[in-house]
Each structure stands twice: as C-alpha cells, then as structure tokens.
Amino acid sequence: MTYDDVLIVGSGVAALQLAAFLNKNVNVRILTKSKVRNANSYLAQGGIAAAIGKQDHPSKHFMDTLKAGRFHNNVESVRKIVNEAPTLIREIFAKSSVFDMDSNGEMLLGMEGAHSEKRIVHSGGDATGKNVVEYLIDQLKDNVKIEEDVYAYELIVKENRCIGVKTKKPNGEIHVYYGNNTVLATGGCGQLYTYTSNAETVTGDGIAMAYLAGAEIADMEFNQFHPTLLSINGETKGLVSEAVRGEGGILVTEDGTPIMEEVHPLKDLAPRHVVSQKIYEYISKGKKIYLDIDSIPNFTARFPSITEICEENGVDLSKGKIPVVPGSHFLMGGIKTDLIGRTTVDGLFAIGEASCTGLHGANRLASNSLLEGLYQGKKLSEWINQAMMKPLSVEPIKIPNHINTKQANLPEKSILQHKMMEHVGIVRNKELLKEQVNWLTQFKVNEITELDEYSIDDIERIFMVMVAELITVAALKRTESRGGHYRSDYPKEDDRNWLHQTITHIHKGEEEKSHEQIQTIFTA
Template sequence: MFMPKSDVVIIGSGLAALVAANRLCMEKNVIIFTKSSKYNSNSMLAQGGVAAAISSDDDWSTHFNDTILAGCGHNLESAVKALVQEGPRYMEELIQQGMQFDKDEAGRIKLGQEGAHSIRRILHAGGDATGKALVQFLLKKLCNKVQIIEHELAIDLIVNDGSCVGVQTLDEHSQLTSYYANHVILATGGCGGLYEHSSNDHSIVGDGYAMAYRAGADLIDMEFIQFHPTLLYVNGHCPGLISEAVRGEGATLVTKNGRKIMEGQHPLLDLAPRDVVARVIFEEVKKGESIFLDITMIENFSSHFPTITSLCKRNGISPSDGKIPVVPGAHFMMGGIKVDSYSQSTIPGLFAIGEVACTGVHGANRLASNSLLEGIVFSNLMADFILSQATRPVSQKALRDERPTVQSKNQLPTKEEIKEMMMKSVGIVRSKRELEEVVMVLEPYIQLKPKELHFNKEKICLLNMITTAWLIASSALHREESRGGHYRADFPDVNKVWDHRTITRNALEHAVVN
C-alpha cells in the first residue's frame, strides 16, 4: 500500500498554519490540508488587528498587565510574557518581509484602540481587514513552496507506539488516505460553529479538539468561550462581525430609545472586557430590548471601516443611519489542546497552534487582538523548536480501510439541534441543570469512531461537533465559579483560585451526573 510521507503535515489554513509553513518550508517538506477552501478560516474574517507594544509610549509590561487583567488572572504568566515580549520582534520581521500595515499621513504605522487595552497598540491592515491581508500576504509568499490540499477532511490522527505519526483524510470522492509525517500540526481553529450566533467561518466546528481527544491528547480550560458583544443582527441571523475597533473609535451601545447600556456597568464603559459587555447585552435582550451600536460620532465611517460598511449594506443596513443592530455571539475558544511553550501536545509528534491550542495566554477571557499575535508568536517559536530537533523515525503501520458492512444505527443529532442546544444551555449564562442535560444528551455518542459512520464526511463533522460540545459542557459543569467567559448563574459571585484544569479521556469518560 502506498503511504505518502512528508516532514510536516499541517491541518488548517489560517494565520497560525501559514506562519508555521512559511518558517518550516525552507528546510522541511510541508503539506497543508484544509477541509474547505484555503480561504475558509477565522483568520480571513479577522477585522480587528494585531496587538503589539511597538510604540515608544508603550511597553511589554503594560501589554502584559492588560492581558492578565482581561484574562481574570487565569493566564499562564510565562506564556503571556513570551507573547508580549516576542510579539514586537515578529511583527517587525513581517514588516521587513513586505507586510503592509495602515499608516498615518506622516507615514507612521497607525495604532488603534480596543477594549481593555490601556493604550493604542493595535496594528491594522486594510482598515478592518487585517486577517485577510495577513493571510493573502503569507499565501503569496508560500506559492510553489508548500503543497496545499483543499477540500480534504482530516478525520483522525494516526498514533503508533504512543506517538503521533500522521493523519487519515477523506477527499471529495470519499477516498481514505493515510499521510505519515515526522511532525503533525493541528491548526484547525476554534468551534464557533457550535452556536447559533457566531462570528466564525461556517466550517469551524471544533474538528481539531475532537481529533485530539480521540487520539488521547490532553485538553484544558474548554469551558472558557468568548462571546463577542457585537455581531451584526439581521432578521434573527448574524451574517458577520462588527469589530471592537468601532467602539475603540467612540461608538456606544444603546437601546432603540438611545439609552447607553454600559453606563454604570464598568469603569471602561463600552470598552470593558468582552465578557462583561456580552453579558450586559444578553440581559438587555432577555428583557426584550433591541441593542444598537451608535456610530454617529465616527467621521468618515465608510472609509475607516470599509469591510463593515460593505457587510452592513449587503444585509440591508445603512451605516449612514447611525445605528447598527447587534447581539453577542460565539467568537473565540480560550481553552483547547494542552501545549507547552513550544506548542507540543501531550502526545509526542503532535503540535497545536492558533485557536485550537491552549497556550495559557488568554486565561479566562482573551484580550482584543491578541489572537492574531498568538498565532504569529507561537507558530514561530514552534517552528524554531522543530528546526532545532533531529529527525525522529516514524513508525509506518498500514491502516486498513475498515468500513462496516452493517449500517450504523446511530441517529446523530442534527447540526441545528446542536447549535440551538449550545446557545441556550452552554452560552453566555449557564446553570447546573441545563449543563447536566446537555452532557447527558451528548454522552452516548462520544465513543463513536469515524469508521462506524462509514467514513461519511457530513456525519464525521457532526460527530466532531458533538464531541467538542460535550467537552465544553462537561468542563463548564465542573467549574463551579464565574470567571471571564464562563459565567454560572448559580455561582455568580464565587471567585475561587483555580488552576488550569486538564481534561483527559479518563477524567471525562463518564461525565454524566446522576
């Protein structure tokens, strides 16, 4: 049997994946797999910028303190230091390589303000299209250097003798292939697609978490989901994100009668940490209020925010009216696959970068615009580590295409049922009873394997959604406190000091609460 092999396999095509590939491809053979198009990633949708202390008025220690404060003290301090100390250097490298960030009339890089930052330190590109600009820049650099295989779903990691040695994939024709590699890197993004309202690309449903869990890797802090306060809300749907940079330029959250809802809620008002703002909007909506971003004070809004202006117009909203309807939606996973300072998981040979990884930098609540920086910094640190290591032998054991001859009787919940359940019971505000119900509903499906689903792509994606949803609900049930992105209505004021809690297969194998 032909078993393709490379030095490095990367699963995912967002910023973290492309930064890693850019560093590794000069010395390693690199293959990138993505289940959709190479442009389907949360990075492509990132309107906000990159937070970095590059100004003479700024300092890494200030960025450090802002990150710890936003993360409710749950951050891993060594990881935060690496992020904020190394960030400016890697940003300068990107600029030297030709990446263009927005500049002012004097030719200096413009720095924006966003929530919970104590100083203007956000670099933007294309106004409100920073992620897209970064992805396109890196794809151009990688042209003809890296093989990118689109529309091929990674379904399971291959683990031989306790080490990850490859990945199984399904192509558009349901052809099952085993790819072997010295290093396997998960860069699959988060899991916003588990929720009815989300800023994420439609393809981002938690595949990486589920694959890592099935392989036996440890996961950590899965209960911490950040809900972005301002998703465009039209006719019950959320077609896109309204960047926090809009509030950074002075926009305020108001009711239809003009009442400013953040007054008296937090000293930073509309620029309070995202978990605070999201809960205030959530409570207002529960009372029947409609919430809007008042943008009347922002001059030249359309030229300042061209992506948002286009998004609004496509959905029948005119920014010139001065108010944009918004609701909170699932935005970012702070937890994920447990990794060390070089992005190594607990399985030798398996690495994780970007949102699918838990480096510890975000704590219980991510500081705005730290996500793109995380992808840049830790992908570079990981690449340096991989390049410094001697090539390890890879055990290639042929895997049989074991397709069951008997039709599986498992009737999986639908995608819509999962999204509704997660938004209602594992969303912005949670409680023990609702979390227990979700855990019990999803528990029976956790032991299913892709082969039991006849290697059907749609069903495997559903299984990944179910597995990740169960991990989040189980973790949220175990954390009896409110902190950052995890808010328990039955423990609203409890502030215990918790360590980062690791999730292993054994720890959550029987998480149903009787």
C-alpha cells in the first residue's frame, strides 16, 4: 500500500509551489498524467501580475481585477491575493534571476489588457511559465516524489473524507495511492474546444473526479477565450501572448483596418471577452484577422518563443502580420474552494485553475492565473505544515484483475470539440445550448458508476463529456451576458438576478444559488 501525507495530482505552478513549500518531514507525492513539464503552466507566455511599480498599488490591481471580472468576483479573495502578490514575486526574485530586469537591475514591468499600470513581470521575454516551473522544480526537496504517466481517475471517499486516488498506467494497470491530504491541481478543460491554447492533457479530469466525489462545482459557464491564437489553415498552432498587444500590436483586417477603434476605450487592450467577441464577429463573416506587429521594435528579441512558433509554421514576420483566432484559454469556474483550496469534501483540496476561489469572477484579468497558483500553493503548504496530521486508518480497497474490458458509447474527441466550439463557444444562445444539452445527455455518462474496466482513453472522454455537460447546463441557466459568458439572446448584464455563483452538486442534481451577494460585499 502506498501512503503519503500529501498526494498532489498535477504538475503545474500551483502543484510545484505547494510541494516546494511543504516541510521536509512531510511525505509528498506528485502524480501527473503525462510528463511533469507537460502542463499549461509550462506553456504560459504571459507573466505574473503584481503591483510593484512606483506608481502602482495593490488597490489599483484590486480594481482592475474586479472590472475585468465584471464584479462577479469574491472580493475578499481578490483583496488577499493582490495584496500578497508583491511579496510572492519578491520572494522568487530574491532567490533567483528568473525575472527579466531593466538596466537598473529592477524587475522589468510590462502592460497587458485591462491593467491600468505596467505590473506584469516576465521571464525570458515570453517564456515565463517555463522558467518559473523550472525554478520551482529546482526548489523541490528529497521528501517530494514525482511519478509520471500516471492517470488519476477516481477519488476514494469514505464518510465524506477523501483518503486517496485510483490511477491507471498506460498498460491499464491499476494502482491506489492513499494520502492524508489529496490535492487536485489538474488545470482547466481547454481541450473541450477545437481552438485552444491548452496543453493536450488539459481535459477537465480533476473537475470531473471532484464532481463524482460529491464536491461542489462553481461557475462553469465562465470560459475565457484568448483573443490571439496563431491560426494556420484553420488550425491553432500556439498562443500569441497578450503582451504583444501590450507592446503596441493592433488587431486588423486583411486590408489593415483596425477592428478595436470604436469598440472599447482601451481598444486592443480591452478585456479579453470583448476582444474575442469582436474577432469572432469578423471571422463568422468569413473575414481573416491579423495581429499587426509593425510598431514593435526588436519583436524577435522581445518575443523569442512566439517568433519560434511563427517561423515553425511558415509565418513571415517581416511582413508584420500574424494570423490569429480566439480560442479556449482559461476556466474561471471549477471546483469550489476557499482561498487555500479546501473543497466541500473533507481531505480534498483543489488549487490553480482546477479550483474556483472567486478571484477571477466572470473573466480573468491577464496574468492573474500564475499569481493565483503561487498564492494557493504557498498558503495551503502553510496550513498543512501547521496541521496535526494523524495517519489515516485505511483498509485497502480491492483492485480488479480485469482491465480495459468495457467500451463506452462516446463521441470522438474532435466531434465533441467541434460541437462545443459551435454551440457553447464565444457566442451562445438558448437554441444552440439546448441542442448541445440534448446531444450530450444521450451518452449517459452520469449513469456510469464503475470506471475500473474502461481504458484511459475512454475514461478521459467520459470526463470530457461530463464536464462539457456541466458547462453547457450552467451556460443555459445563466440568462445574462457577463465576462466570458456571452448570450446573444440576453446580451446585457443582469445584476439584480445573476450576481451569484452557479453551483452544481451531484447529490442534489440541480443548480443552487449562493446567498453571498458579491456586489453587496463590494459596496460595503
């Protein structure tokens, strides 16, 4: 029997920050479905937001976060995280040379959409995620074990306490890991859509597992579509960071006409949902959109990763235009947690994008995601380090001998992705959402009670359909437009009826309304 003090499923910034800060006497095991470096965090080109500039202040960061989130945010979550942000960044800066510096040896600060000040720290220009992950891996101590190519698919819950997780190897072999604290750091669900910036592993597994374990799931209708993914012959090839627009890049049509001039006061630096919807409007009419980079000096030196992606895909940067489309980028909703990641199931935690702390509200402010992961990882480590952990009394469960013997009636991933993009994508309406609900429910994934006998591919698709259903039903229920959720049949915000979270709980089978009114807290 494998038993640890802390089991972490996932290997992004939140997971690694947690593992790095846990005491040496805490036994930690990281399980990742692919390789430790194959995560959204590693792909993150953008930076980390923190009010460390001379003209900046956390109160400004606070207001920018609320405005981007359309005041659907949990105000206390926003306040605590943005206030802690400068400390989190300076802690890393003091230990390493990860962040880019100016000629005075100070951290170089960039501008991104919906920010009122330059407050984005970067690393390697546009390789922030990669470099921060490498830094955190270097911080890991001997008490941390990493197991790769381990697919977690079922949380073990006894008397409403999570005591471990079932996993499969690529050959179908089942292994159970037991732990005092089980932490889901599995990311969002970007791979539910045809166009996405997400790693291929990000399919909503952790959210589905938590849902099946009885945890509350919140705000699944709020999906952020990044405005600028490199688009080649109808396929997305990588992310073109918002920092490019922060440095002066503008969105134009094929003939060079700017598209954001009369749309928003911030023009190309408007919140992401505004920019994505405008690009989608043009694309749906058969027009191509480009990111004009002519005004950015030394583009290839400033953005080496983007340059490499473009050159690999035959984009001639000397022409000054990068073809782009919007695509699924970040989930504001997820497993409902408090600030340190505690879910509604005892012993089960969720951190990073898999969680929903309320920081992001209806639309994430650029570069707040790595910040949230760093914050939650550190705060949860402090809580665990101080907790009096008594070994669980665990009776090992039986492992079935027969493996991969069942097949599920499921759609191919590409078909699911296409239908989600078309019906539950950037622009939604009642007819499309109802059509999608009817299509998804025919697969009856909620009636599958035993997953042991299915292959990893089948389980992953079961989870994808399940999470797609959570998103679609929540999007159908919310009869307003707010942040990343845009309904063409309800195009305006409705604060009176909808300024609350959408909560789904498997045992109750219906949406519940949170009694916490975010606007009331904000105005108080």
